[in-house]
Amino acid sequence: MELRHLRYFVAVAEEGSLTVAAEKRLHTAQPSLSRQIRDLEYEVGVPLLTRSVHGVELTAGGRAFLDHARLALTQAEAAAEAARRATQPAKQVFAVGFTTGQEVDWLPRATGLLRGELAKIEIRVSSDHSAALASELGQGKLDIAFLRAEQNPDIALKVIAKEPLVAILPSDHKLADRKSVDVRDFVGETYIGISKVPRVLRGVIADYLKRRKLEITPSFEIDNYAMAISLVASTRGVALLPASARHFLPWSVVSRPLRGEAPTIDVAIGYHKANTSQVLKTFLSRIDELTAER
Structure with missing residues (x-):
């Protein structure tokens, strides 16, 4: 039994016709294909196809054989691909x-x-x-x-590059109607702060608030964008984040530039x-x- 026998059998089974399989899939003559199928059935020892004027159908043995034939062909191709990769220098x-x-x-x-x-x-x-x-x-x-x-x-x-910080707000927050947000308006709001893990960002924000002579106690401290945005949406809070956070905003959260000279982070x-x-x-x-x- 050869791999070509398996390929021929699978093609005939999928097309349901010796003629179509021969002409469109295998590009061979139908009599030659019929001989190959007979050789395969002889090798297996049971009929795999029944023939009629309407085409061919799988026997019970043919249906059982088809799954294994497909698997064998897949494994053979995988083996060939593995061999080709093994001869190529690793990137x-x-x-x-x-x-x-x-x-x-x-x-x-x-x-x-x-x-x-x-x-x-x-x-x-x-x-x-x-x-x-x-x-x-x-x-x-x-x-x-x-x-x-x-x-x-x-x-x-x-x-x-120097990336500006922006205000992150619920889309229906009163500050969201403004073209820019004054950080002093964060006083009294649920403020989502930055934890000690993103220490550089935490330091930039702390320095910015200090220069603005503001002390805002965070209600929460987070260490990633996803958590900050989720808390803004769920608690109707506000946050200061780098502008790249805008790539992750859902419809319920918006960003606004800060009024005046915005702080930047390298x-x-x-x-x-x-x-x-x-x-x-x-x-x-x-x-x-x-x-x-x-």
């Missing part, structure tokens, strides 16, 4: 991390810098809060990360100083294109 992995929300703006630009390398490498993308990305850079799990200005002596940083490229990846060197040599395009 170098280039791992890129993004502070949650940044991938929407920066992933297309990042891959654009490596357009000449894409056929030779495998890019792996992940997202997390900035402190976690800094830790993964330090452990060698990431080659580069789009993150905040985390303090780590082993990580080199290059600031590529978006930086980070990489381990000891990383000798040639792909990383190529990326860094073209990094000015990120800021120029921005």
